[in-house]
Amino acid sequence: MRRIFFGLLIAAVVFTFGCKEKKKENKLPRVAIAGLAIESSTFSPAQSGIEAFHARRGDEIFSYYPFMDDTAATRQRAEWFPTLRGHALPGGIVTREAYETLVGETLDRLKENMPYDGLFFDIHGAMSVVGLDDPEGDFIERIRKVIGDDVLISTSMDLHGNVTERLAHYSDMITCYRMAPHEDAIESKKRALTNLLDRLESGLGKPKYKAWIPVPILLPGEKTSTRIEPGKSLYAKVAPAAAREGVIDAAIWVGYAWADEPRNRAVVMAYGDDEEAVTKSAEELAQAFWDVREQFEFVAPVATLDECLDRAIAFKEKPFIISDMGDNPTAGGAGDVTWTLNEILKRKEFKKENGPSLIYASIPGPDLVAKAVEAGIGETVTGMVGALVDDRYCGPLELTGRVEAIKEGDRYAETEVVINIGSVDVIVTKKRKPYHHETDFTDLSLYPREADIVVVKIGYLVPELYNMRAGWLMALTPGGVDQDLERLGYKRIHRPMFPLDSDMADPDLSARLIPLADE
Numbered sequence: 261m262r263r264i265f266f267g268l269l270i271a272a273v274v275f276t277f278g279c280k281e282k283k284k285e286n287k288l289p290r291v292a293i294a295g296l297a298i299e300s301s302t303f304s305p306a307q308s309g310i311e312a313f314h315a316r317r318g319d320e321i322f323s324y325y326p327f328m329d330d331t332a333a334t335r336q337r338a339e340w341f342p343t344l345r346g347h348a349l350p351g352g353i354v355t356r357e358a359y360e361t362l363v364g365e366t367l368d369r370l371k372e373n374m375p376y377d378g379l380f381f382d383i384h385g386a387m388s389v390v391g392l393d394d395p396e397g398d399f400i401e402r403i404r405k406v407i408g409d410d411v412l413i414s415t416s417m418d419l420h421g422n423v424t425e426r427l428a429h430y431s432d433m434i435t436c437y438r439m440a441p442h443e444d445a446i447e448s449k450k451r452a453l454t455n456l457l458d459r460l461e462s463g464l465g466k467p468k469y470k471a472w473i474p475v476p477i478l479l480p481g482e483k484t485s486t487r488i489e490p491g492k493s494l495y496a497k498v499a500p501a502a503a504r505e506g507v508i509d510a511a512i513w514v515g516y517a518w519a520d521e522p523r524n525r526a527v528v529m530a531y532g533d534d535e536e537a538v539t540k541s542a543e544e545l546a547q548a549f550w551d552v553r554e555q556f557e558f559v560a561p562v563a564t565l566d567e568c569l570d571r572a573i574a575f576k577e578k579p580f581i582i583s584d585m586g587d588n589p590t591a592g593g594a595g596d597v598t599w600t601l602n603e604i605l606k607r608k609e610f611k612k613e614n615g616p617s618l619i620y621a622s623i624p625g626p627d628l629v630a631k632a633v634e635a636g637i638g639e640t641v642t643g644m645v646g647a648l649v650d651d652r653y654c655g656p657l658e659l660t661g662r663v664e665a666i667k668e669g670d671r672y673a674e675t676e677v678v679i680n681i682g683s684v685d686v687i688v689t690k691k692r693k694p695y696h697h698e699t700d701f702t703d704l705s706l707y708p709r710e711a712d713i714v715v716v717k718i719g720y721l722v723p724e725l726y727n728m729r730a731g732w733l734m735a736l737t738p739g740g741v742d743q744d745l746e747r748l749g750y751k752r753i754h755r756p757m758f759p760l761d762s763d764m765a766d767p768d769l770s771a772r773l774i775p776l777a778d779e
């Protein structure tokens with residue numbers, strides 16, 4: 261009844277202001293931009309604050325998107341209202357204060373230029389916030405309360421994000437990357453925005469149907485690269501599913517394994533104007549994912565740390581690289597877990613200076629760094645390292661060794677020192693830093709190509725390390741992004757879940773049609 265009343269009211273308004281409405285049609289659509297991107301582990305005691313997001317505001321936001329340069333064709337297609345967008349390196353759970361501050365500012369900025377025809381919601385989808393489930397769902401719901409349900413929202417995500425029914429409901433259009441590593445990140449964002457502009461310009465407005473299918477699979481990124489099978493063939497099915505007549509876009513989310521919420525699992529979606537086509541595309545992709553679930557393996561061989569060290573010591577070529585995966589700071593680990601370093605220093609092979617040479621990258625230790633800087637190169641120092649954030653597996657270590665190098669001024673580490681202990685060179689930093697480039701080592705007079713063994717806090721090797729490796733194993737070490745999912749001890753995810761409940765029955769993979777935001 262209310263609907264009919266409003267219908268009549270709108271008809272009357274349009275009739276009365278017919279001329280004005282016509283003029284408005286020639287105007288560019290008014291499109292706002294907002295979003296926060298981070299993947300944050302709830303299994304790490306580390307926390308991410310507001311500064312982690314490096315938030316950009318207003319016109320600065322265009323710099324995220326090469327296709328939105330001043331002269332770019334896309335830029336000419338709308339009147340833009342960029343509000344606030346933040347993008348953080350993966351890390352620990354976001355503090356409630358940081359989240360509320362950033363969301364509050366976004367909403368305030370949105371209020372300044374209402375009304376809008378569209379919103380480009382550019383998120384990652386794996387943000388965890390202290391005391392709040394489904395932050396991205398909460399964020400978009402609060403945006404809807406401000407801008408209204410009529411505005412067309414196109415949500416752009418990482419395929420490691422999570423899609424709840426709520427996020428699907430408040431998004432009119434939703435998509436994610438089709439490649440991991442994410443070589444198509446910019447292309448995906450452009451697709452999300454172009455689809456939004458197309459619908460606004462054509463006057464077709466909200467796509468009529470959104471199909472959402474939760475797939476009870478939870479896998480780490482190190483098993484689901486689209487460069488290798490079965491991820492490669494599975495993701496190759498997305499473009500044809502999206503190209504079906506009556507479908508606008510389709511997507512598969514692998515989801516994020518290191519947060520313990522009911523939303524953490526794989527999801528498939530498709531949307532468009534043809535109910536049957538949308539349903540078919542989503543169901544085909546969901547079934548295809550389920551059919552290959554047993555085939556996902558780690559992208560490189562994995563082993564316990566002791567097995568990795570045994571293999572590395574026996575290996576004839578240089579260097580043998582070991583990924584210290586569990587505390588990978590670029591996936592959400594604290595980066596200061598001492599467990600692996602402690603195990604290495606306990607091994608008798610490395611006690612003497614003429615043992616196999618090993619570079620360990622890296623451990624934060626402001627105490628030892630200060631002492632090394634004071635003592636100087638060539639001196640022997642003793643100080644504490646690690647476990648200031650994550651001390652669950654091993655406490656802070658007291659190291660005694662000779663100072664081999666000191667470097668000031670790194671934007672992440674601030675100060676880096678190299679401490680030699682037996683045949684091990686340990687990189688100790690003031691603040692945490694990922695070691696992904698050869699120059700990160702050579703700047704410290706360390707030469708990884710000539711080392712027998714290089715141990716790095718990382719998962720899948722970045723190209724520079726991958727290309728220099730003679731041998732490589734990924735060690736199943738403990739930490740906030742432990743790759744041994746069984747060991748994480750989930751309490752809140754949906755069960756049964758593959759592969760945790762590997763003998764589970766086939767799930768219901770029929771499409772759930774999600775109502776539009778204004779229904």
Ligand SMILES: [Zn+2]
Nearest residue numbers: 418419420442
């Ligand atoms: Zn990702």
